[in-house]
Amino acid sequence: xxxxxEDPQALSIQEGENATMNCSxxxxxxxxQWYRQNSGRGLVHLIxxxxxxxxxxxxxLRVTLDTSKKSSSLLITASRAADTASYFCATVPYNQGxxxxxxxxxxxxxxx
Amino acid sequence: KxxxxxxxxxxxxxxxxxxTLSCSPISGHRSVSWYQQTPGQGxxxxxxxxxxxxxxxxxxxxxxxxxxxxxxxxxxxxxxxELGDSALYLCASSLGPDRSTNEKLFFGxxxxxxxx
Numbered sequence: 001x002x003x004x005x006e007d008p009q010a011l012s013i014q015e016g017e018n019a020t021m022n023c024s025x026x027x028x029x030x031x032x033q034w035y036r037q038n039s040g041r042g043l044v045h046l047i048x049x050x051x052x053x054x055x056x057x058x059x060x061l062r063v064t065l066d067t068s069k070k071s072s073s074l075l076i077t078a079s080r081a082a083d084t085a086s087y088f089c090a091t092v093p094y095n096q097g098x099x100x101x102x103x104x105x106x107x108x109x110x111x112x
Numbered sequence: 113k114x115x116x117x118x119x120x121x122x123x124x125x126x127x128x129x130x131x132t133l134s135c136s137p138i139s140g141h142r143s144v145s146w147y148q149q150t151p152g153q154g155x156x157x158x159x160x161x162x163x164x165x166x167x168x169x170x171x172x173x174x175x176x177x178x179x180x181x182x183x184x185x186x187x188x189x190x191x192x193x194e195l196g197d198s199a200l201y202l203c204a205s206s207l208g209p210d211r212s213t214n215e216k217l218f219f220g221x222x223x224x225x226x227x228x
Contacts, residue, residue, distance in 0.1 A: 033216060042116070042202055042219035088155065097168045098209055100145070100217060102155035 012109040019076040021106040023089030030092040037086045081112045116220035130191040137205030144186040149200040162209040
């Protein structure tokens, strides 16, 4: 079963704009990770935020985590056409043996 | 360092056949996880192996099986293929199995399986 649900399912923006994707999950977690997937390829890890962290930055990426609301957001600033991809949140729920469970993903399209 | 290698990249089979997919993890990584990705169900966890032992298993029928060798390479097998098994099968490796210690996964490019 899916642990995370992402919103929106699809997002289309112009180059230079910011893109925000949200992820909600159901159970307590150890950490939450965001991955990116270009069409038909493997996933690439972007950023990891621990359950005791509230915000994390990596280049043009900013991730927030609100464990009380069981939600996270990924912000991509000054988007580029090359950011066009699907973005997935993934959680490591407590007491599930450490497996990583993915959400359904947000499909981002950045138009030049 | 070479990344995660999956072979073959594409595979076409017919219903009732069986298939074996291969995954070579990043050198030094001992944990291998397998995921099935379809447009309808998204990324579904199949199983995870560490030191030749299955540590975790997802909710898939017994037709889906896997194994890991002493060099950490892994194979997954699907027997009696069904049309619904058509999917992108992704393998991922990590140093160890415990994602609660903040380990991330490194993914291969996947094997695209089409069942006709």
